[in-house]
Amino acid sequence: MQPIQLSVFSETARLKQVVVHNPGPEVDQMVPGMMEKLLFDDILYGDLARQEHAQFRQVLARVADEVLDIQDLFIEALQDEGVKLAFVEDLRRLVGLPDDTCNLLRDMAPADTARSVIGGLPWDDMPSHTHWEEEFDYRVRPIPNLLFMRDPASVIGDGYSVNSMATWAREREPLILSYVFRHHPRLKHHTEHDKWFDQVTPLIRGEIKAPVSMEGGDILVLSHKVLAVGCSERTQADAIHLLAESLRAHRAEDDSSFDHLLMVLMPKKRSAMHLDTIFTRTSEAECLVYPPYFVEGSRELLNVTSIDLRHPELRMSTHPSLLKALKRVGIDLRPIFCGGNDFILQQREQWTDGANAFCLAPGVITSYGRNLATAEALDRAGYRVLNAKEVLADPALDLLDGQKYLVQIEAGELSRARGGPRCMTMPLAREGS
Numbered sequence: 001m002q003p004i005q006l007s008v009f010s011e012t013a014r015l016k017q018v019v020v021h022n023p024g025p026e027v028d029q030m031v032p033g034m035m036e037k038l039l040f041d042d043i044l045y046g047d048l049a050r051q052e053h054a055q056f057r058q059v060l061a062r063v064a065d066e067v068l069d070i071q072d073l074f075i076e077a078l079q080d081e082g083v084k085l086a087f088v089e090d091l092r093r094l095v096g097l098p099d100d101t102c103n104l105l106r107d108m109a110p111a112d113t114a115r116s117v118i119g120g121l122p123w124d125d126m127p128s129h130t131h132w133e134e135e136f137d138y139r140v141r142p143i144p145n146l147l148f149m150r151d152p153a154s155v156i157g158d159g160y161s162v163n164s165m166a167t168w169a170r171e172r173e174p175l176i177l178s179y180v181f182r183h184h185p186r187l188k189h190h191t192e193h194d195k196w197f198d199q200v201t202p203l204i205r206g207e208i209k210a211p212v213s214m215e216g217g218d219i220l221v222l223s224h225k226v227l228a229v230g231c232s233e234r235t236q237a238d239a240i241h242l243l244a245e246s247l248r249a250h251r252a253e254d255d256s257s258f259d260h261l262l263m264v265l266m267p268k269k270r271s272a273m274h275l276d277t278i279f280t281r282t283s284e285a286e287c288l289v290y291p292p293y294f295v296e297g298s299r300e301l302l303n304v305t306s307i308d309l310r311h312p313e314l315r316m317s318t319h320p321s322l323l324k325a326l327k328r329v330g331i332d333l334r335p336i337f338c339g340g341n342d343f344i345l346q347q348r349e350q351w352t353d354g355a356n357a358f359c360l361a362p363g364v365i366t367s368y369g370r371n372l373a374t375a376e377a378l379d380r381a382g383y384r385v386l387n388a389k390e391v392l393a394d395p396a397l398d399l400l401d402g403q404k405y406l407v408q409i410e411a412g413e414l415s416r417a418r419g420g421p422r423c424m425t426m427p428l429a430r431e432g433s
């Protein structure tokens with residue numbers, strides 16, 4: 001197996017390896033009484049969600065070298081019996097599983113352990129009439145949000161972060177990612193030195209009681225030198241400071257690392273749960289934005305605190321907006337409006353992840369097809385708008401021919417889980433970095 005060198009110094013450079021997760025049985029088990037606690041806005045029609053996700057993966061594969069599923073990587077990591085036993089023990093410490101459940105997970109083949117941890121494991125005698133309202137009684141509960149691979153871990157430059165989730169529903173996901181980074185045959189050459197952030201390991205060891213939260217949707221690697229991180233409903237300022245400290249310490253050893261971390265002060269609300277729900281980069285010169293938060297003159301403009309990572313002591317400055325702060329560090333982006341110029345469509349399409357495009361290569365993005373006003377705005381900005389079916393039916397179409405493209409994917413089901421295309425991906429490596 002060819003080792004994978006972590007390398008993400010850009011939001012736009014051509015994708016090499018990217019990790020996703022096809023929504024499995026974990027989404028089929030959801031009943032209305034579970035939705036709110038499990039952070040979905042509806043129950044999904046699983047088969048259709050899987051068809052949509054398959055189309056999404058095929059679009060990614062038109063440009064990326066490899067599109068990997070986290071479940072496969074997890075199974076491959078668990079092939080080592082010692083790793084499997086250690087994982088079950090850490091899961092027990094993290095969430096307090098009873099002994100007989102741990103024994104079951106230990107005795108399973110790796111694929112079954114992984115399937116149970118992700119898809120859930122009911123009690124043998126679970127009554128078929130169970131009415132889920134408040135109680136969540138599974139032997140091992142399902143983790144349907146793993147579909148949003150962006151959030152539980154992040155590759156930042158040539159290192160990674162094991163994130164810590166703000167909600168109970170997602171607390172198990174980073175442990176899976178931590179095991180994949182540390183034990184997968186293609187990734188395990190990376191050491192602790194390459195890990196920027198991890199609250200999960202100290203929590204399991206009893207070294208900390210309450211982790212500070214940070215989720216990957218808030219982390220954008222905008223260049224070799226600049227990161228933007230949302231201080232949001234899901235990511236706490238203390239976590240961002242820990243990340244900044246870690247990057248700064250690394251920089252002291254090797255000055256090729258990041259110079260600036262721009263902390264975007266976000267409203268604490270579900271519609272803008274992560275920075276990537278309101279701002280994504282689409283090309284070297286452009287970004288998609290939810291206008292009220294980024295456009296000069298708006299009363300809701302988001303302020304930015306810039307942390308200078310080049311100095312041993314903490315140096316911070318404040319800026320009125322992200323676009324201005326970026327300009328000061330040499331990144332001059334033209335905003336394209338999610339929802340176009342109509343303020344009702346801006347709100348509607350932001351809610352359905354119109355601002356959450358995923359970049360496959362500079363100027364080549366994929367987004368949800370339902371956001372028509374956003375597509376029109378991209379069309380006006382010179383993006384050739386195609387639907388995924390047309391693209392996939394035409395093998396001669398070269399998305400890397402130098403034009404700008406928006407490939408619209410079908411996502412009537414996926415969008416009900418309240419996350420968009422960028423949320424569904426975790427790049428491991430992009431080109432040229």
Ligand SMILES: NC(=O)NCCC[C@H](N)C(=O)O
Pocket residue numbers: 038039040145148150151170216217218273274276277417418419420422423
């Ligand atoms: N980066 C993202 O914005 N991820 C979307 C996560 C959606 C998921 N249902 C959640 O609420 O965590």
